[in-house]
Amino acid sequence: MFSPRKTSLALATAAFAFVAQLIPASAQSKGPVSTCLAVADNLRGPEMPHVQFASFKSAELSQFEVAISYQGHSMYLIETASGERIITDYAGWTTDGVVPTIATMNQAHSSHYTNSYDPNVTRAFRGWNNEPGKIAEHNEQINDVIVRNVTTDLLRYGTVPDGNSIFIFEVAGLCIGHLGHLHHKLSEDHLAKIGRLDVVMVPVDGGLTLRHDSVRELLDRLRSSVILPMHVRFAGALPQFLAHLGDDIPVQTVSEKKLVLSLRNLPKQPTVMLMPGVSYAPRSFD
Numbered sequence: 001m002f003s004p005r006k007t008s009l010a011l012a013t014a015a016f017a018f019v020a021q022l023i024p025a026s027a028q029s030k031g032p033v034s035t036c037l038a039v040a041d042n043l044r045g046p047e048m049p050h051v052q053f054a055s056f057k058s059a060e061l062s063q064f065e066v067a068i069s070y071q072g073h074s075m076y077l078i079e080t081a082s083g084e085r086i087i088t089d090y091a092g093w094t095t096d097g098v099v100p101t102i103a104t105m106n107q108a109h110s111s112h113y114t115n116s117y118d119p120n121v122t123r124a125f126r127g128w129n130n131e132p133g134k135i136a137e138h139n140e141q142i143n144d145v146i147v148r149n150v151t152t153d154l155l156r157y158g159t160v161p162d163g164n165s166i167f168i169f170e171v172a173g174l175c176i177g178h179l180g181h182l183h184h185k186l187s188e189d190h191l192a193k194i195g196r197l198d199v200v201m202v203p204v205d206g207g208l209t210l211r212h213d214s215v216r217e218l219l220d221r222l223r224s225s226v227i228l229p230m231h232v233r234f235a236g237a238l239p240q241f242l243a244h245l246g247d248d249i250p251v252q253t254v255s256e257k258k259l260v261l262s263l264r265n266l267p268k269q270p271t272v273m274l275m276p277g278v279s280y281a282p283r284s285f286d
Contacts (some may be wrong), residue, residue, distance in 0.1 A: 032141035034148065036168060036175035037195035063144065064172050067258040068199070070275035071095045074106075074230040076178065076201055079258075080171050082143035088167065088178040088201065090124075092116055095277060102142060104149075104167045106180030125149065127165025127180060135162040146170040150193045152182060166194060173263045174198045177224075181231075182210050186218060198266060200224040203231035204241040212244040219249070225266040226259075226273055238279065245272065 061067060067079040071087060071094040078086040083101070087094060090103035092114035099118045106127040117124060125147055129136045139148040147169055151162035169176040177197040186194075200222055203209040209231060210218070219227060227249070232238050242251055251272045259273060 032139065032146040032170075034139075034146065034168075034170060034195060035173075036170050036197070037193070061260070062262075064264070065260055065262045066172050066174060066176070067260050068176075068228070068275070069096070069258045070228075070230075070277045071098065072277065074178075074180075074201075074203060076228065076230065078145075078169055078171070078176060080144050082145075084143050084145055086145065086147075086169060089180070090114060090121075102145070102147065104147065104165075104178065106167065106178070107164045123147075125165075125167065127151070127167065128163050136165055138165075138167075144171055150190060152180070152186070152190065153184060166190075168194060168197070174261060177201065177222075178230075179203060181208075184210070185214055186221075191221060194222075197222050197224045198263070199226040199228065199261065201228045201230050204229045205231050205237050207237075212241050215241065216244045219245075219270065224270055225268075226261065227270060228273060228275065229278055232278060242272065 061079065061081040063081045065081065067077075069077045069079075071077050073091070074089040075091070075094060076088050077094065077096075077098055077100070078084075078088070080086070085098060085100045086102040086104070087098065087100035088104050089106055090100060091105075094100075099120045101120060101122050103114075103117070103121050103124045104127065105114070105124065123140070123142055125136075125138050125140075127136050127149060128151075135151050136149060140146070147167065149165040149167050152164045152166060153159055153161050164180045164182065166180050166182070167178045169178075175195065175197050176199040177194060178201040180203075182203060200219070202215060202219070204212070204215065229238060229241060245251075249270050249272060250267075251274065252267075253274045254276065257276055259275060
């Protein structure tokens with residue numbers, strides 16, 4: 001039987017070992033290397049950087065664990081063993097009043113970004129680039145987490161090429177992806193740049209972002225162990241999304257505020273996990 005957990009462990013181990021043999025010494029000081037990317041499609045010779053190792057200080061998490069909690073709309077909090085607090089699509093507020101150390105923002109929309117940062121936000125990654133002809137490109141290691149992005153187009157008011165970013169967080173051996181304000185199906189090139197995702201945060205409004213049937217097709221391609229719904233814009237969207245998944249993707253309601261994940265405790269098959277607070281958001285959000 002197909003096991004995402006075993007596949008993730010095998011891919012992470014094989015990719016790291018294989019890439020480490022191929023990276024020249026001259027390239028080993030340029031930054032982080034992804035173990036979530038498909039090795040065959042993404043080797044870039046001397047451009048590929050070297051993995052760095054962080055010191056760990058968390059009393060609650062081991063270096064092989066992350067904690068995830070829902071913070072409203074399309075915001076999830078990812079806590080790492082080194083003490084980093086990542087908020088996805090940070091708009092300057094969270095349900096629990098958490099101030100991130102790292103903030104990602106997928107597009108220039110009021111409910112998905114902010115220009116006002118608390119001093120404790122040490123890094124803010126924008127998923128778009130306002131300079132003509134340029135796109136947002138991120139690949140940075142901060143303590144025990146690598147943050148990188150893959151751009152997609154916005155289609156709501158005409159086409160805005162590369163106006164949205166899918167952010168990928170590589171931490172504790174896990175590959176965690178936040179699909180952002182995804183408007184269209186992903187190409188093979190997108191999927192190759194994303195690589196494997198053990199955990200995927202997916203918008204489920206079914207109207208402003210990708211249609212539910214297209215979301216289902218994407219989830220079948222990704223085969224992520226943990227599926228975390230977000231961007232639930234109106235009542236009924238979440239049940240409709242779950243109905244499109246059918247009986248072969250189980251749904252688990254999480255009672256704890258924080259979901260602690262590691263490669264060892266990932267579900268054996270793709271599973272939707274409903275975090276506390278995930279129901280539907282006011283219509284003022286999009």
